[in-house]
Amino acid sequence: MGCATTPKVTSPCISTEFECKDRMTCVHKAWVCDGDRDCPDGGDEAPEICRGNITCRADQFQCKDHSCIPGALYCNGDKDCPDGSDEFNCTRPKPVCDKKTEFDCGGGMCIPLSKVCDKKPDCPNFEDEPRDKCGENECEKNNGGCTQRCVDTPVGYYCDCDKGYKLTDNRTCEDIDECADPGACSQMCINEKGTFKCECHAGYARDPRDRTRCKATEGHPSLLFARRFDIRKISLDHHEMVAIVNDTKSATALDYVFRTGMIFWSDVTDEKIYKAPIDEGTQRTVVIGDQLITSDGLAVDWIYNHLYWTDTGKNHIELSDLQGNMRKILIRDKLEEPRAIALNPLDGWMYWTDWGQVPKIERAGLDGSHRQTIVSYDVKWPNGLTLDLVRKRVYWVDAKMNTISSCNYDGSARRVILYSTDVLRHPFSITTFEDWVYWTDWDKTAVYRANKFNGKDVEAITSTHTLQNPMVIHVYHPYRQPDGVNHCAAVNGHCSHLCLPAPRIGPHSPRVSCACPNGLRLLPDNQMCVEDSVPETPKTGTGISSSGRDAGVVAGIVVAVISGVIILAALIAVLMYRHYVHRNVTSMNFDNPVYRKTTEDQFALEKNGYAPGSKLYPSTVGEEVRALTAMECTLNIQNSLR
Template sequence: LRSSCTFYPSSFVKGDYIYWSDWERRSLSRAKKRDGSDRIVLHENIPDLMGIKAAYPKRISNVSNGCAVKNGGCSHLCLYRPLGLVCMCPVGWELDANGETCIIPEAFLMFTQRDIVRVSLSSEPRGLRDNGVEELIVHADPSSANGGNISERQALKHAPRDILRVSLSSFPTNLDSLRLHNVSQPLALDFHYKSNRIYWTGSEGTTGTICRAYLNGSNMELILTAGLEYMEGIAIDWLAENLYWSDSGHLHIEMSKLDGKSRRIIVWKNTNPRALVVHPAEGYLYWADWLDPPTLQRSELDGRNRITLLKDVGRIFALTLDYSSNRLYWSEVDAPSIQSVDLNGGSRRFVVQEPNMKPTVLTEFGDFLYWANWRKQSIEISDKATGLNRSTLHLDLHFIINLIAVHALKQRGWNHCATRRNYCEHLCIFMPDRSHKTPYRCSCPSHYALSSDKRSCTAPKKFILFSQHSTVRRMKVKERQDMEEYPIVEDVRLSHVDLEQAFDIALDPYSQTLFWTCELTNSVNATRLLAGEVRPVGTIIANAQYKPRSLAIYPKK
C-alpha cells in the first residue's frame, strides 16, 4: 500500500481488513490487512477527509466498566478512568456535593483575561494604547523596564480567546469556560439574566465588535460591528432592555436595544469614557471619565443632566454598583485601594487599602466584594462593607481585565419601562424625576426626531453621506426646528466583511437604499437604511470582467 497511497491521516482494523482515509484523493479505501490485496475504494469526493473509525452494530461481549450500569449513577456524563469512574457536567453546570448530580450554580463569576505583553521602555512606546489595561500590564511586569533592544510589543503569554467562569456555589471553586469559537479576545462583559445571555465587547482587526451568547456559550451572535473602536465598558439596562457601551476610541457613550438596533449616541462632548454601570431602577448612568483631570460622572439614562459626581479621583479602571445598598465601588490605575461612595457621591470611604495590593477589576454579590489582584494573579474576596475577612477565591489567573457576578438577585427592581418599553417605537428611557405623570420618555436613534405622538420617530430629511474605509457616515446639520442636541456625525454599517471598502456611494431617497461600489471585490452592493438599523440587500454586480467605481442612480417613486 505504500506506493499507491498519497496521504492517509487515519486508519483502523476490523476483521481481516484495514480501512483508511486518503486526504489528497478524498477517498475511503479498504484492503486485506495481511498483504494489501482485495483493495477497493469505498467512497470518493469527500473534502478535508481526516479521521476514520468503525461503529460496530453489535456490542462487544464480555467487556464492561462502571459506566455501563445506570450510567455509573451520574446524572449526565460518566467517564471511566484507570482509577475508577468520574461524573462530569455540561458547560454551565457543576457537580453537587454527592459527586454524581449536575446542577446549575446559583451564583458564579465570569471574567476575561488579557495577553501578557512586554514593551520597550527605553523609548516612547508608540504601540502602547492610552488605556489602563496596557499600562497596568507594564507596571505589573517590572522586568519590562529592562526591555533593552525590544522595540515592539511582544506577547509573553496568550490569554484564552474565551470567557471564563468560577462558581460561587461550591468550594473549592471550579474553573470553566464557555468554549467560544472564532472570537477575538473579549474585553468588557455584562449579562442579561432574563434571556440567559452574556454580552461582551471585542475587536475584529481594526474594528470593534459587540457579541452575545447564551451563558453556556451556545448561539453566539455578532450584533454590532460598525462605528466601534475600543469599548472598555458595557452595561445592560435589564428593565428597559437597552444596551450601553463606552468607546474610548471615538470618545463617546452609545446605547441601543439589546439586539443592537436603534443605536443612539448619548454622551459625546468633553468626555473620555471608560468603565460604566447603569442603575435602571433609579434612572442613572455612571461612568469613569479619563479627561484631565479624571472624574466620576453621572447622567440620566439618555445622557441628559450630566454632572460630575467626584473630582478628586484617579483614573478609575473598574466600577461596580451594589443595587441593594445603592453604593458605587471602584478601583484606580494609580492607587492600591478600593473605594466606595453613595449614588450622590457622598459618604466616601476606603474599603480595602494596602501598599502591596494591585486591585484591578471588581464586582460585588451578597455581602462580599470580589476583585482581581494582578500582583498575586488571583481573585480575592472580602466583606464589602468593612473590607475585613479577606481570603483568596482562586489562584493562577493572570491579568483579569473584566469581572462580573451573575445571579438573578443582581437584576431585580422595576420601573415603567419594564412594562411600557414596547410602547416606544425604539428606545424607552426611565427618568429619575418621579414627579412626572409618566416618568419615562421615548427616544430615537441618532439623527432621528421624536414625532408629535411622542412615541414614534421621523427620519432625517437633509443630511450628507460620505464613506470612510468600510464605513459610511451620515452628517446632519442642525436645523431651526430641531429641538434637541445630537452628534453631527453618525456611523452607518455597510457589511460584516471587514475588508470591503466603499469607493463611491449613491442614495435612493424614496426607498432609503444605499448603493455602493467596492474596489476590493469589484462589486456594486445595496443596503437599506432603516431607523436605527441597517439591513444588507445584497450584491447587484460582481463580475471579474468589470471594475465598477463611480456610481450614480436615477431614483423614481
C-alpha cells in the same frame, strides 16, 4: 522576521501617554518614574528610563525601595511600604494610662492599680500613696456625679457606662448609634436605646450564625469574568472553574441577562460585541459589528432590554437594543477615556469612569439627561465600577491609587474600603454581592475578595499568578438583576423608536423619555422621530406642517391626473393671468389631507427595514427643491383655471 519590509507599527497610545512593553497598556506620562509600577511589567519604572531619579509627589512618602505611598500613612502604626520603612524611626506619642487598670504617675509613667495605696511608693514623687485619698470611696456620695456606673479605685474613681452607651464628658452617658458603623449590619440597621437590630431586604434572611449578616435565600452565586482568550465561570460555593466561551481573540467587557441566560461581551481585537447563551457558548452571534473601536465597558439594562457600552477609541457612550438595532450615541462631550459602566434601571441612572487627563466618575440618566460628576478628587485610574443595589452605593477600584473606594449614588459619604500596594497592584474590574467585593488584578493575575465594609478578610479566589489576563468580572445571580416595572412595555411608551428610562430625580419625575437612533431627530411632540437630514418646513394658513417629500407626492399625483386634459388651457390661462398671479400669490396656503397617512406609511416602511433615503420620498435638498417647484407650478395652474 524574514519579511522583505518591516511592517509599520501603530502605537495604541496617544501623545500624552507612555506605551508599556506589552503594546496594550497606556499610562499617563506624568506617571513614568513616579515610584509606582503602573505598567504590568513595571516598565514605566525601568532603571534605563528613570536612571535612579525616582521622586514622589509632595503629598507622598517615599519608601526605601523607592515606591510611593500616601503621606497620611506615614507612621500610622501599620506597615504600608512593601519593606515597612514607613514605620522606621517614628516618634511615638506619650502613652496614656488605662484608667481602669493603671495609675498615672505623670511624665508618661503608668503603674498597675494594685500597687496604689499599698504603702510602698512606686511613683517617683509618691503620687501613688496620697495620705488623704487612700481608702476613701467617692462613689458613696451622689454616685460620684456619674449618670450610670461609678467605679471606685484605690485613689479616686471614674464613671463608666452600660453596654450600648458611651461617656460624653467623663460623667454623662449617652446612647451609642451602632448604625453609624456602615458594617454593623449587612443591610438595614435600626438603632435602639442601648442596642440595635438588623433586618434584611426581601429575598435575604439573617444568617443564623451571625444575626447581623444577611444571606440570599435562593440561587447559587458564581463569578463570570473575561480572560481575553475565553470567558470563565467560577462557582462561589466550591470554587469550581469552567470555560463557557472559548476561542475569543481579546474578550474584555461583559454582562448578562439572568432572565434569559444570555451573556454579552466585547472583543477589542475584532472590534465587535457578541452574545451567546451561557450554556451554549459556541452559538455566538454578532450584536454590534461595525463602527466600534475599543469597548472596555459594557452593561445590559435587564428591564428595558437595552445594551450600553463605552468606546475608548471614539470617546463616547452608545446604546442599542439587545439585537444591535436602534443605535444611539448618548454621551459624546467631555469624555476622554471612558472605561467601566454600570446601570441601575430601577432608578433610571447609569454610572461610568473616565481615566483621561482629568479622571473622574460621572453619572447620567439612562436617557442621557441630568449628567453630573460624582467623584472628582483623589482619583487617578478608575478602572472598575459596580453598583450595590441593596445599600445604594457605588464601588470602584483605582489602579494608580491602589484603593477600593465607595460612595453613595450622588457621590456623598465617600470612604476608602481598602488600600494595599500588595493585593491591589493593578486592579481592573470589581463586582459585589452580599458582604463581599470581588476584583481582578492584572499584576497578580488572580481574582480576590474582601469585606465590602472594612476591606478585611482579603482572600484569593483563584491561585495567584496563574490566571492570565483577567478582565471584567461580574457576580452571576438573580439578585444582581432584581425585577422592576418596564414603563415602556405599553405601546413602547408612545415612542416611535427608542423608549428609555428617565432618572428618578423626585417623586414626580417622568418615568420614561423618547429618543431617536442616530440619523433621526425628535419632533416637538417628543414622541415621533423623523429623518434628521430633511428639516421640517412650516407653512402658513392652516397651521399644518408639510415636509418636502409630502409636497412631492401630492404634486406628482395632481400633475399626473390633470396634465393630459387641461395642459393647453392652462398655458393660455397662465399668459392671461400671469401678472395677477405674480402679484397676489405670496405663500402656499393649502390643506394636506394625506400628511398624517404619509407619515404613518413612512414610519411603517422604516420599521420594516426600508431606508429613510429611498426614492419613495425626496432624501436630498435638491429633490426637496424640485418637489416644491412642482407643487408651486401645480398651484399656479389651479389658480389660473379658477
